[in-house]
Amino acid sequence: MSRSNSILLEILTQSYDRKAWHGPNLRSSLRGVSPELAAWRPAPGRHNIWEIAVHAAYWKYRVRRRLSGDKRGAFALKGSNWFKRPVELSVKAWRADLVLLYSEHRKLRRALAGNLAGKTPRAPSRFLFGAALHDVYHAGQIRLLRKLHGR
Numbered sequence: 001m002s003r004s005n006s007i008l009l010e011i012l013t014q015s016y017d018r019k020a021w022h023g024p025n026l027r028s029s030l031r032g033v034s035p036e037l038a039a040w041r042p043a044p045g046r047h048n049i050w051e052i053a054v055h056a057a058y059w060k061y062r063v064r065r066r067l068s069g070d071k072r073g074a075f076a077l078k079g080s081n082w083f084k085r086p087v088e089l090s091v092k093a094w095r096a097d098l099v100l101l102y103s104e105h106r107k108l109r110r111a112l113a114g115n116l117a118g119k120t121p122r123a124p125s126r127f128l129f130g131a132a133l134h135d136v137y138h139a140g141q142i143r144l145l146r147k148l149h150g151r
Contacts, residue, residue, distance in 0.1 A: 008112065008125060008128050009109065009112060009113065011128065011129070011132045012108070012109060012112060012128055012131060012132050013109070014132075015131075015132035015133070015135035015136050015139075016105050016132075016135050017105070022136065024139055024143055025135065025136070025139055026056060026101075026135040026136070026138060026139040026142075027102075028139075029138075029139040029140075029142040029143050029146075030049070030053060030098060030101075030142060033049055033094075033142075033146070034091075034094075035050075035086065035089055035090060035091055035093070035094040036089070037049065037146070037149055038050035038053070038085075038086070038094055039085070039086045039089055040145070040149050042145060042148050042149075047082065048085065048145070049142050049145050049146075050085035050086055050094065050097065051082060051083060051084070051085045052138050052141055052142060052145075053085075053097055053098060053101050053142075054077065054083045054085055054097050054100065054101070055081065055082055055083070055138070056101055056134065056135060056138050057076075057097070057100045057101040057103075057104040057105075058075055058077075058080065058081060058083070058104075059081075059131065059134055060101070060104035060105055060107070060108045060131060061073075061075050061076075061104050061107075061108075063108055063127045063128075063130065063131045064104070064107055064108045064111045066127050067108075067111045067112060067127055068111050068114075076100055077100075085097065108131065112128060
């Protein structure tokens with residue numbers, strides 16, 4: 001893999017789960033969040049941390065599809081973009097959605113690695129930068145929601 005391709009993978013990784021210069025990444029912003037905090041809304045009609053986490057998983061899925069050139073597939077949850085959460089306020093349900101986010105990130109990394117190795121047809125940089133910036137943006141939102149809640 002070339003140096004520039006390695007950098008692309010590193011950008012995606014830092015935005016989600018590796019120490020980065022900019023501060024908390026998406027995964028660390030979610031660390032220690034309870035189901036109750038994840039479900040808390042700062043005001044009626046506003047998204048909560050739980051919905052942001054699942055929204056991020058969905059967009060990792062979408063970017064992976066674009067990278068691979070796949071036709072529309074099936075995301076793990078019915079719907080698109082924003083998903084009303086929680087369906088059930090429990091540790092088990094919250095963990096399941098965090099696992100979904102982690103799983104979609106790993107699938108996206110594999111797709112990107114395949115793309116960089118020339119196994120898929122699309123140029124990755126545009127999609128990669130969007131996915132990485134999306135993670136960092138939502139990590140910031142989650143940190144703000146935690147502060148507003150007092151945690």
